[in-house]
Amino acid sequence: MHPKGIKERLASLIERACDGLLPAQPPFDAGLERTREAAHGDFACNLAMRHAKGLKVAPRDLAIRIKDALLDADGSSGDALLASVDIAGPGFINLKLKETVYTHECATILELKERYGEQIFGAGRKVLLEFVSANPTGPLHVGHGRHAAYGAVLYNLLRKTGHDVSREFYINDAGRQVDILGVSVWIRSLNLQNANLPFPSNGYQGEYLLPIAQALLDQYGDQFWVAPELVTRNLPLDAPQGGDKELHIDGWIANAREHCGDGFKSIVDFALKGMQADIRDDLEALGVTFDVWYSEKSLSESGKIDRAFQLLEKNNHTYVKDGALWFRAQDLGDDEDRVVRRDNGLTTYFASDIAYHLDKRLRGFDHLIDVWGADHHGYIARVKAGLAAMGQPPESLEVVLLQLVNLYSNGTKLAMGKREGNFVTLRQLREEVGRDACRFYYVARSHDQTLDFDLDLAKKRSNENPVFYIQYAHARIASFDKQLSARGLTYDASVGLAHLHLLTLPHERQLMVALSQFPEAVALAARTRAPHSLVQYCRDLAHEFHLNYAMGNENPEHRTVVDQDELRSARLTLAKATQQVLRNALDILGVSAPEAM
Numbered sequence: 001m002h003p004k005g006i007k008e009r010l011a012s013l014i015e016r017a018c019d020g021l022l023p024a025q026p027p028f029d030a031g032l033e034r035t036r037e038a039a040h041g042d043f044a045c046n047l048a049m050r051h052a053k054g055l056k057v058a059p060r061d062l063a064i065r066i067k068d069a070l071l072d073a074d075g076s077s078g079d080a081l082l083a084s085v086d087i088a089g090p091g092f093i094n095l096k097l098k099e100t101v102y103t104h105e106c107a108t109i110l111e112l113k114e115r116y117g118e119q120i121f122g123a124g125r126k127v128l129l130e131f132v133s134a135n136p137t138g139p140l141h142v143g144h145g146r147h148a149a150y151g152a153v154l155y156n157l158l159r160k161t162g163h164d165v166s167r168e169f170y171i172n173d174a175g176r177q178v179d180i181l182g183v184s185v186w187i188r189s190l191n192l193q194n195a196n197l198p199f200p201s202n203g204y205q206g207e208y209l210l211p212i213a214q215a216l217l218d219q220y221g222d223q224f225w226v227a228p229e230l231v232t233r234n235l236p237l238d239a240p241q242g243g244d245k246e247l248h249i250d251g252w253i254a255n256a257r258e259h260c261g262d263g264f265k266s267i268v269d270f271a272l273k274g275m276q277a278d279i280r281d282d283l284e285a286l287g288v289t290f291d292v293w294y295s296e297k298s299l300s301e302s303g304k305i306d307r308a309f310q311l312l313e314k315n316n317h318t319y320v321k322d323g324a325l326w327f328r329a330q331d332l333g334d335d336e337d338r339v340v341r342r343d344n345g346l347t348t349y350f351a352s353d354i355a356y357h358l359d360k361r362l363r364g365f366d367h368l369i370d371v372w373g374a375d376h377h378g379y380i381a382r383v384k385a386g387l388a389a390m391g392q393p394p395e396s397l398e399v400v401l402l403q404l405v406n407l408y409s410n411g412t413k414l415a416m417g418k419r420e421g422n423f424v425t426l427r428q429l430r431e432e433v434g435r436d437a438c439r440f441y442y443v444a445r446s447h448d449q450t451l452d453f454d455l456d457l458a459k460k461r462s463n464e465n466p467v468f469y470i471q472y473a474h475a476r477i478a479s480f481d482k483q484l485s486a487r488g489l490t491y492d493a494s495v496g497l498a499h500l501h502l503l504t505l506p507h508e509r510q511l512m513v514a515l516s517q518f519p520e521a522v523a524l525a526a527r528t529r530a531p532h533s534l535v536q537y538c539r540d541l542a543h544e545f546h547l548n549y550a551m552g553n554e555n556p557e558h559r560t561v562v563d564q565d566e567l568r569s570a571r572l573t574l575a576k577a578t579q580q581v582l583r584n585a586l587d588i589l590g591v592s593a594p595e596a597m
Contacts, residue, residue, distance in 0.1 A: 003112065005519030006105060007032060010043060010081055010095065014066075017073035021065060022051050034517065041086065041096035042513070048091040059091030066093060102512040103500035109515060109577040110493070117522045117584050122163030128360050129155055131371035132283070133170040136275040137181045139208050140282045140426040143373075143405045146451060148288045148426075149442035149590065150402060150531060151371050156588040157526040157534070166365075169290045170356065173272050174297040175349065176253075180204065181275070182268030183252045186224060186260070188213030195228045200252055201238050202245040208425075212274040216267065224267060226259040282426050286435060287590045299355050305347055308355035308390060309340065317389040327354075332385035333394075335378075353379070354386030361392045369529075374401045400529050402447045409455045433458040439590040440467040443531040461597075466539055470582065471594055473542040476549060477579040478595040480572060483561045489568065496573030499566040503574055505558060507548050511574060514544045518581050522588070531589070538585045545578050 004012070011030035018028075031046040048063035055062060067085045070093075074082045084096045109116045131151025134144045151167070158165040172178075184203040191197055192213055199205060216224070235251040237243025256264045276293075283289065299305050309325070312318045317328045323343030327350075330337050340351040360368050372379070376399075384394035407414045407424055414424050430438050437458040444466065445451045463469045484491055503512070521537035524530070552559035560571040583593040 003108060006081075006097070006101060006516045007034075007043070007520050009079070010097075013073055013077065013081060014045065014047070014070065017069040018047065018066060021069055022047065023054065034520075035094065040088065041084070041094035043095040043097075044088075045093040045095060048093060052091065060087060063087045063091040063093050070095075099501070099509075102509065102516055103503070105516045106500055106512060106574060106577040107497050109580050110497070110573065113580060114584060114587070116580065117160060117518045119161035119519065119523050119526070121523070122158060122161045122526070125163050125367055126365050127158060127163050127165040127367045127369060128168055128363075128365040129158065129165055129369045129371070130168045130170055130360075132288075133172065134279065135172045135177060136272055136279060137177055137204055138206055138275070139278055142407050142424055142426055142429050142453065145286065145426040145429060145438060146402055146405050146442045146447075147371055147373075148283055148286055149439050150400075150447055152286075152288045152439075152590055153443050153531040153534075153588060154369070154371070154400075154526075154529060156590070157522065157531065160522055160588060161526040166292065167290045168292045168294055171276065171293055171295050171297075173295050174300070174352065178268055178272060179253045180249055181271050182264060183249065183256050185209055185213050185216060185271040185274075186256055186264075186267050187252070189216050189224065190226070190228070190231065192217060193222065193225060195231070197228055197231060198238075200245070200249050201240060202249040203252070208278070209271075212271055215274060216270055219270070220266075224260050224263050230259060231255055282430075286426070286430060286438060294356070296352050296356070299352050299359070300347065304359050305351055305355040308351070308358050308386075311358070311390040312340070312386075315389055315391065327386065327389065329382050329385045329389075332388050334382045334385045338382055350382065350386075353383055354390070357383055357387055357397065358390050358392065361387070361396060366396065368397045370397065370399045372399055372401055374403050377401060400447060403450045405442075405451045405453055407453050407455065429453075429455075436471070436591045437465075437467055440535070443589065444535045446530065446532050466535075467591065468597075469546075470538045470542040470586070471592070472597055473545045474579055474582045474586070474593045475595060475597040477545070477575045477582075480561055480575060487561065489561065489563075491572045492565070492569050493573065493576075495566060496569035496571075499570040500573060502567050502570045505551070507544075507551050507558075508571075508574060511544045511548050511578060514541050515577055515581050518585065521585075534585060534588060538582065538589070541578070541582060541585070545575075545582075 011028075011032055014030040014032070015028045031050060032043050033046075035041055035044050045066075048059045048066055052059035052062045064087060067087060070082065070085055074080050081097055081101055082095060083098045086094045086096075088094050112118075129151060131154075132140075132144060132147045134140055134147075140148070155165055155167050180202070181204055183200075184205075187197055187199060187203065188209050191199075192210075233255070235255065236247040238248040239245035256267070260267065280293075309318070312327060317331070318340070319326050319328065324339050325341035327338045327340045338350050339348055340354075341347050357368060380397075380399045383399075384397055387397060388394045407429070426438075433441075433455060441453055441458055442451070457465055458467075459465075461468055463472070481491075483489075503509070517537065518541075521534055525534040525537075549560075556562075560568070560575055562568050562571070579593075586593045
């Protein structure tokens with residue numbers, strides 16, 4: 001049986017009390033919010049304000065009726081929650097909970113351990129979460145890292161709330177870009193054999209291709225060697241010489257196909273395999289893994305693009321113009337129609353996109369979540385139009401757009417540009433600041449805001465650094481065991497649980513209240529796709545603990561490790577409950593919970 005959090009239990013109580021008193025409008029919304037000031041109780045309820053007009057009564061009169069019904073329902077319950085119910089202002093209902101509610105919650109935390117905070121509102125929903133899906137033409141840069149961390153945390157949140165979710169990486173291994181990658185590796189391999197060829201301006205110029213080019217030579221030897229004068233024959237001029245860089249790189253691709261024959265496909269496949277391995281290694285080092293690596297190329301090879309075309313044509317959503325096949329996207333909410341097959345017979349990227357999303361649905365996923373860069377905003381309407389045209393509900397697709405990352409070091413913004421090879425890689429960032437800082441900072445800010453990643457702050461080992469501040473709270477709690485040992489004292493969990501009523505100091509109650517908010521924080525972060533809200537919860541909880549600790553430094557009687565057995569065990573029980581919740585939250589974020597720092 002799924003244990004309900006305090007807010008869930010209170011909402012259920014209100015729903016029972018209001019049965020027959022308020023109009024049935026499922027799903028029932030209790031209108032509960034945590035109060036900001038303890039003087040106003042623990043929760044505020046706005047039901048009377050919302051329903052008074054429809055019932056043609058004064059809000060305050062309705063609030064009194066709800067109050068009476070609540071007290072009756074709570075009094076007849078075997079799990080009484082309420083200490084008091086008060087009417088405030090024109091009709092707000094303030095609810096104060098019994099102290100035992102919070103002490104019981106501490107016991108629940110220690111009973112459930114890593115399961116504390118789990119929800120079930122996602123049960124029965126099969127979700128496919130696609131994220132990162134970076135082009136396999138270079139290493140991951142710091143922008144990709146934000147997508148990786150965000151997707152990984154969202155996956156954890158969805159799992160924590162009962163969803164059946166699968167992680168997928170879409171490999172863009174088709175089209176011209178992979179031919180450019182193959183040519184770039186080939187030219188590097190020729191130059192490693194002293195060909196001294198000028199590198200095309202539109203090739204992938206980064207040094208990251210040298211190890212792949214060397215590996216190509218190690219495996220194939222000089223099998224793909226072509227004399228420099230043949231390689232460069234009839235090449236259009238490159239941009240630096242007054243030519244066209246696109247025509248120049250296309251000339252390179254044509255020459256590679258001419259001189260290497262089927263070997264050029266082997267070069268492209270080798271380069272793709274090398275880059276994909278590099279990407280996979282980077283992601284795993286960040287603690288990010290995938291259930292499926294899905295090949296774009298497989299869509300055409302398996303006939304899935306043709307299947308999509310057949311559905312579009314069957315549903316009368318295509319037409320031919322100037323020899324090309326067009327999709328009537330405008331009829332379904334897009335701003336213009338889209339080409340799906342060019343007049344030369346080649347399909348477009350958009351054709352692959354809609355065939356891929358159809359395949360996601362046909363694999364049995366109820367809900368599709370795609371994590372894209374903000375520059376892909378215009379693609380949302382057209383992909384949804386494609387789903388609708390193929391008989392799938394467009395609302396089954398949810399797109400989360402992530403804004404850019406700016407990386408700062410010593411107050412200076414660092415540049416990124418993959419083709420020019422002057423970007424900062426995710427690997428470099430992780431090696432400099434560590435995995436924990438990467439995972440934390442990438443999700444510390446709302447995904448719809450630009451993220452300024454401060455390298456200097458991320459490396460600080462002080463309370464200025466929020467990830468250090470949170471981890472230090474966990475480590476501080478772990479240090480209590482050493483304090484016990486040093487003083488010859490013990491901790492008895494059963495004694496602590498039996499004497500939690502001794503925790504009467506205001507800051508102890510504040511800490512218990514903060515702990516009880518964890519299930520709500522998980523639910524909010526999962527429902528709103530907002531990992532940063534869970535980060536804020538962690539910071540708030542760590543603050544409450546550090547405040548509690550500081551009170552002990554100011555007054556020895558307020559310390560956790562005191563001489564009185566019952567009080568000491570009660571305070572250590574509260575500390576261990578805090579440690580468990582911090583560990584659960586950090587686990588969702590993919591950040592370690594150290595025992596010592």
